[in-house]
Amino acid sequence: MPPTEKTTIPSRDQSITRVIGLISGTSVDGIDAALVEISGTDLDLKIELVAGSTYPYPAKLREQILAVCAGAAISIPELAEMDDAIASAFAQAAHNIQIDHQPATLIGSHGQTVYHRPPGDRGLGKCPSLGYSLQLGRGALIAHLTGIKTVSNFRVADIAIGGHGAPLVPRVDAFLLSHPQEGRCIQNIGGIGNVAYIPPRRDDWLSKIRGWDTGPGNSLLDLAVQHLTAGAKTYDEAGKWAASGSPCLALVERWLNQDYFHLPPPKSTGRELFGVAYLEQCLQDAEAYQLNPSDFLATLTELTAASIAHSYSSFLPEMPQQVLLCGGGSRNLYLQQRLQLLLPSIPVLTTDEVGLSADFKEAIAFAVLAYWRQLNLPGNLPAATGASGEVLLGEVHPGDY
Template identity: 40%
Template sequence: MARPRSFLGLISGTSADGIDAALVDFDGDGAGARPALRFARTYAWDPALRERLVALGQQDAHLTLDEVGELDVAIGQAFADAALSALADASMEAAGVAAIGSHGQTLRHRPHGALPFSLQLGCAATIAERTGITTVAGFRARDVAAGGHGAPLVPALHAALLHERGESRAVLNLGGIANFTLLPASGPVRGFDTGPANGLMDAWCLRHRGEAYDRGGAFAASGQVDEALLARLLDEAWFALPPPKSTGRDQFHLGWVEARLAGGESPADVQATLLALTARSVADALRATQPDTARVIACGGGVHNAALMAALAAGLPQMTVESSAAHGLDPDAIEAMAFAWLARETLAGRPGNLASVTGAGGPRILGAIHPA
């Protein structure tokens, strides 16, 4: 019987807006095999669990050890449910999947200091037990142990799918946090986080509109950018740090925004300013690191925010700004595809990180394998 060449990637990003699942087929067993998306869908969190995850992303959240253990299993069960739903919706048997690559849900990201770490919950043993499929998880820890940030990890797949000889490109992921993969016409691949993307806008929209996200950017478009507030937000020292660098919702959260409000700002104006913060910090970072970029290929949930895409295009007038859909890649599935790809690399004993991106001491095999 032929060995399965399909892998299932699972991830919930920093916005915790759903569990993305992607079934990916590979056209061979070697390192150069091309991935092809078979099926992708986003599965909703239980509302109470999502509310808890969003709250825990704040700087001042605290959990007991019992709560950490229980939450790890609860997230693992939710990921297993998403995996099983994806298999059913794709009319595929578990036996046809070689492995699941599970990113988990990031609760803390602390790659600096004497004891650096990046914490993702989502019990992989629970996923393997529930699905009957070998599960690879904990991808970030080894890179952090090797002196890297453990993030971003998706650039290796971006490079495999979107590099074009002779044209400098940047792949922009607009999740809760924004990050770039720089694909120069010549030279090494680089990548780094640029700061908040959807995370702050989603949280502000939920608070003031009761909606999980700003559909199409309509809320932001109803307000005016507060230039003084934008200047205070951009004055955050993190933005001036050189790559490699990474961040998360535990740094850029509503408490961070509130500390910079003067008082009396309208909710719509704050939303417009948060959108401007994303666009400005992205544009500033790209001009500083790869000014000869000809094409910016955007993916992630922010692609559906028309106001944000327009602001990015206006801020980068010498560059083409377009969705990854223009290259045949579903913008909502690329991150989940990456963790299917990373699981395959781990099982094959191949490194999954790019040290030029994360700052690690070299290439490392990532993740821990939980057999079926």
């Protein structure tokens, strides 16, 4: 499919820093690129989205990424080749997003996650292992191909001091989306869902911020659509197919017994749990209820909504006054409606409605994290990741080799 149409805003101040944020999420839908003008530091942080667009991967590369995420074997030479192919696609996205705009001087690239293992006891006796997270699309090659200083590999510094390396955006959310009187949940719904709870911006509000991965976002839905259509479709546009069915609430209640949903934060997850094998188990569980395809999709959608609502009621210090959705799942109108029904007294909106692009918020966040790295400001939030302290995030690769 062609790149999505750019959103553009004319530049007003030529002195501020232009940064490109790049990310491809666990849905592997494509590379989100945001060209952002940034000024300030953290408390006085200001951003302006100049342009945002999503660039699809070449079909063969996307298939390879999804296969590796699902556990397919790959040789070291093949891994190196895929790493470079992803980096080249990211560099091309960085080039494209600058067309017709003044050039950027910095890139923040999250890369493509292909494996994520949270920290925990992995058979090492009383010494819990560090987590492990692998993002492909090496920053050194992006810097080499674009000539622009590139910050990448954001997760490793947090993981090195005991954190999950995820979620990494709550600190950015805090400075861009906090409110002086209202507590907000910023709910990203990508392949995996993650939340940042931002209390009212007063007193020691930063110490009260929380964040964690809530569970499946679009991952199971996309896999189910591909399964049900034999690959003819890759996602349920606006949730229309699911909306034509009825969720099986008994099955959702059964699925919510999964251990992850009851594990207290900080916590993180990925396709390693909510992937192909999990979908196969869901399909097997659904056989007893004789669900048709639309009912099955409605039930999986309900699981995403219910897991979000369950995590709020279980782990938040208090319920928010607003929920702001972002990510691809924010365009799933049926999912938003189901979440609103589960949170009847809390408005469920999108970040668009408070002035920050729901489609490109994650890409904007990595532009900000790269900007903070250049200023030697910490980017993680220990209360969200479980790290032992604040730390600079990202490895810096100079451009103009």
